[in-house]
Amino acid sequence: MTVAFDYTRSTGPVIGRFLTGLRDGHVVGGRTSAGAVVVPPLEFDPVTHEPTTDFVEVSSVGTVTSWTWVPEPVKDQPFDRPFAFALVTLDGADVPFLHALDVSSPDEVTTGMRVRVRWAAERTGHINDIACFEPVAALDEVEGGAGGPDRARPQPRNEAATEQSRSGDVPAAPVTGVVTRVSLDYDYAASPEESLFYRGLNEGRIMGQRCPTCQKVYIPPRSACPADGTPTEEEVELSQTGTVTTFCIVNVPFLGQKITPPYVSAYVLLDGADIAVLHLILGVPADEVRMGMRVKAVWKPRDEWTFSLENIDHFAPTGEPDAEFDTYKQHL
Amino acid sequence: MGKQPAAIVGIGQTHHRAKREDVSMAGLCREAIDRALADANMTLDDIDAIVVGKAPDLFEGVMMPELFLAEALGAAGKPLLRVHTAGSVGGSTAIVASSLVQAGVHKRVLTVAYEKQSESNAMWALSVPLPFNMPVHAGAGGYFAPHVRSYIRRSGAPTHIGAIVAAKDRNNALKNPYAHLHNEGTTVESVLASQMLWDPIRYDETCPSSDGACALVIVDEQTAASSPNPAWIHGTVMRSEATTAAERDQVNPQAGRDAAAALWKQAGITNPLEEIDCAEIYVPFSWFEPMWIENLGFMPEGEGWKLTEAGETAIGGKLPINMSGGVLSSNPIGASGMLRFGEAALQVRGAAGEHQVEGARRALGHAYGGGSQFFAMWVVGSEKPSN
C-alpha cells in the first residue's frame, strides 16, 4: 500500500528567502540577534523570538564538521547509491548545514575536509537545487577554480551589496512555496478477525462474528468488541439481504472518486447482524432510496473477486416491502 | 485535593483563509501566539510550558510537527506536549493545557492548535484508501449526512432548520474580523437554494476548509490577578466512545451526553438553558446545532430544533450559539475546537467585539471529533468558581 501526496508548502518570508537564493545560485543565511550566521536561516530568532530579517549571503564552499556513511540509501535520498550525509559549515556561516556529500567510499571523507556546493542543472527554488556537496581538492582551492583565500573564505556580504552586484539582472519573483512529494510504502496486514471476513468475501460469503460477552454480531469481525474489549469469536455467516437504515445522496465530486455522482452511500443492516455496513445502493434512482428499504448484495463477476468488500459491487432493492422503523431505529 | 483555579488571560487567532500562502506553519502559529501573548501582556519568555494540538499529521505531511516547530514556538528549553484526539483536538488540547495549571505543576501555559489544510487535501488525508475496504465514502460530509437524515427522521424537524443555522452563523461571521467566510446577504432562502451536496446537506450548510491557528494563555490564580478580565475555568470534560459499535446512537451519542452531564455537575449548573449565557459549539454541518443542543441537555431529545427555529440561538436570543460564526464560517480543523473554547472565553471576558453577547457571564466551549465519538468541553465564567 502506498500513501503518497504532493504537499504544497507555503514557505513564509524566511525560508522563502533561502529558497529564492538557491534558485538564483547562492546560499543565504540569517543573522541571529547574537550575531551568528545560520544556514538555512531560522524563521524566528532563538533569543528574541522575532522573525529573522537580517540575511547574509555565504560562500558555497565550506568545511565538513561531521559526516556519516549511508550504505543502503532509502527511496528519494539524493543518491540511490552509497554516499555520505555531511554537516558542512559554509564559509561565512557560523553553524553547519545538512546535505549529501558525493564520495564513493567512506575513505574519501574526513571531518575538516573542504567541500563545495554542486548546483543542480535546473534550479527551481528547492533544497534540491543543491544537488550535493562535493570535495574541493586542496590544490583547487588555493590555485584553481575556487580562487585564492579571499574567494574561498569571503566575508559575509549584506543583502544590498548582493543585489547591487547583480544590478541589471531582471529579478525573478521570490519563492513563496515549495512542492514536496511524500510517498511512503506500507506493508498492510489484517488481523485474524479481518482475515476471516476477507477470505469469506473471496468465497462469496459475508462472514461476521459474535462477541462472547455482549452477544452482538459484528461485521467485519473485530479484534476487540468496542463495547467490552473482548475479541469476537463465534463465526456467523450473514444473509446477503438487509435493510437500509440511513443514507446520503452524494452529489459532489471529489479527489479519488470512482463513481459519477449522484449515487447513494447507505448504511445497510444485513439480516442477522447487529451493526450496519456502509455500501453503495444502485439499481434504483437515487431519489427513490428510502430509510427501511430492503436490499440485497449484487456481486461482481466471480473472476473479479479478491479479498475485498468491493467484491460486492453494490446493493440493489429486493422489491420486498420496507422494514418498519421500529425494527432498525436502534441502529441510527 | 481539588483542582487549582485556572484562567484564560490571553486569546489569539489568525485570520482564517482557504490558503494562507503568505506564512509557513511556524508563521501561522506565531500569528495566533503573538496575539494571545499581547492580549495577556506577556512574552514567550514568561511561558512555562507549551501544548500543541492538531489533527492528523497527514494533513501537512509532517510527522509530529511540534518537533520542528519547537524553536519557532518558543518551546526550546521548555516542556512541550502534543495532543491529537481527532476533531475534538483543539478542545482536548486546551483541557490538557489547563490541567497543567490545575495540577499546580505550571503557572503560565501557552497552548496553540493549528491546521494548514492548504498544504494537502483534507478529503484525501481523511480517506486514504485502505486495502480491502470499500471506498464509497465521500469525505466528512458523506460520513455525517446519513446521521443528519436519521436526526430529521427521529425528531420530525422541519427540513429548513439546517438553513436557519447556516444563515445565522454566516451572518454572525460578518461581525468577526477573523472569520474565513464573510458571505454578505446569506438568508434561509439562499441557503435552501444552494446546491445539495450530500443530500440532506446543502453546500451552504457545510464548513469551509481553512488554514488557521488559535492560541490561549492559561494561568494560575496569582498570575490571573493582574489580568483585568480573566476567564475562569469552571469545568472541563473529555469523553470517548467507540467509532463503530453495535447499536451505537450516532445522532445523540452517549459520550456527549455523559460529558455534558459531568460538565454541568462540575460547574455547579443544574439548568444549563437558564444558567449558560451563550455557547460556542462544534457545528461543521448546520444540522449539528439542534443535534448538540439536545446532546448537551439544553433541550429534551427531539426538541433541539425548536430552539433554533424560534431564533433563540441567534445573538439576542435565549441561548446564543456560535456568535463568532462557528465552524460553519472558519474551519482550520485542528484549531476549530480551540476556537470554540477561546471564543467562549472571549465572551465572558467581554472582549468579543461586535459579536459580544451582552452580559455574558458563563459560556460553554464544545468540540467533538471523529465520527462523533470524541468530546471535549469546558465552561468558563467571568467570576472565579466557588467550588
Place this chain on the structure above:
Amino acid sequence: MRDVAVVGFAQRQMPEFDGSPTCVELLVPVFKELYEQTGWTRKDVGFWCSGSSDYLAGRSFSFVQAVDAIGVIPPVNESHVEMDLAWAMYEAWIKIQTGEVDTALVYAFGKSSAGVLRRTLALQLEPYTMTPLWPDTVSLAGLQARTGIDAGLWDERAMAEVANRSLTDAEKNEYAIRKGGSSVDELLARPMYADPLRKHDCAPVTDGVAALVLAAGDRAREVRDRPAWLTGIAHNVDPMGMGVRDLTRSPSAQRAGAALDLDGVEVAELHAPFSHQELILRRELGLADDVAVNPSGGALTSNPMFSAGGIRVGEAATRIWSGEASKVLAHATSGPALQQNLVCTLDAATEGAGN
C-alpha cells in the same frame, strides 16, 4: 502534590507483528494482564491515555480503533498524544494531580515494520529543507556519534562497551528481540555499517505495545506492597536544527534531570536507541559509575516505536516492586538525535513524592 505510583506494566515486543497497524490484537491481552496484576476491571480506570503515530501506521486517526481494546461502553475519560507512552503517562500523572481521577491506564502501540522505519522518521524533520533530502534516522545518529568521536568525548570502544553490556543483559529479558553479548573486541571486529555506526550500535526495528497503570495514594497501596512512587517527573525539548545544537549534548535531557533529585539512584533505564546516546545521557544526567544502566538490555536490544520510552518506566518500576532497588530513574526520548526527553524517578518511599 499527590502521591502517585506506577503499579502495573505489561509489554509485547517482536521483530515483525503479523497483524493490524493499530495492534489491537496485542493490546487486548496486555490489558488483560494488567487487570490480573491490579485486580481491577476496566471500570476501575479513571483515565486512559495513549501514544501512537499516524505516520507509523500509514493512516489518519490510527489511535481511534485502538480505543476499542478498552471496551468503551459506557464511554471513558480518554486522551491521546502523538508521542511516546512516557508522555501519555505524563498527561495521566497530571490528570491525577488535578484530583479529577485517582487511577489511569496508559498505553502505546506501533508497528514499525509496516514501512521503512528509518525513512518514515525523516518525516519528523523540518519539512522545507530537511525532509526533501530524506535524512534517515541512522544517518542523523551517525552524524551525532561522529561529532562526539571527533571531539574526543567517546570512541568506538566505549560505544561497543554499551552494546556488549546491553546485549548481555538482554539475555535475561524475555521480551528483548536482540540479545547475546560477546566481547567488546568481537563487536569491534564486526564490519562498519553506517560509518561510524555498526549495526549493534543501532536499535533494531521493533513492533510492539506496552501499557502502564498509575494510581494515587491508597489505590496504589491496594495493588502492590511496594508501589513505585513517581517522586519526580520532568520533560523538555531542544530545537530540532542539526546545525544549531551541540550534537554532543542533550540540553533538554540535562534540564529534565536537573529538575529532579537524582541522588541515590541505583538503576537507570535510559531510552537510547543508539549506543553513543547512552553515553550522552549518562553525562547529561550526571549518573555515577555505580548506577546500573539498562539492566533490561535497553532500547539497543528492543525499541518498539512509541512504547520504548514508557517501557523504560515499566522496567524501572519492576525493580522497585521486586525490592531489588529503592530508587530508580527512567528516561524516554523522542525526535532526532535526542531532541526531546523525559526523566522520572521512581522510589520505594513516598518521601518527596511529586517533586
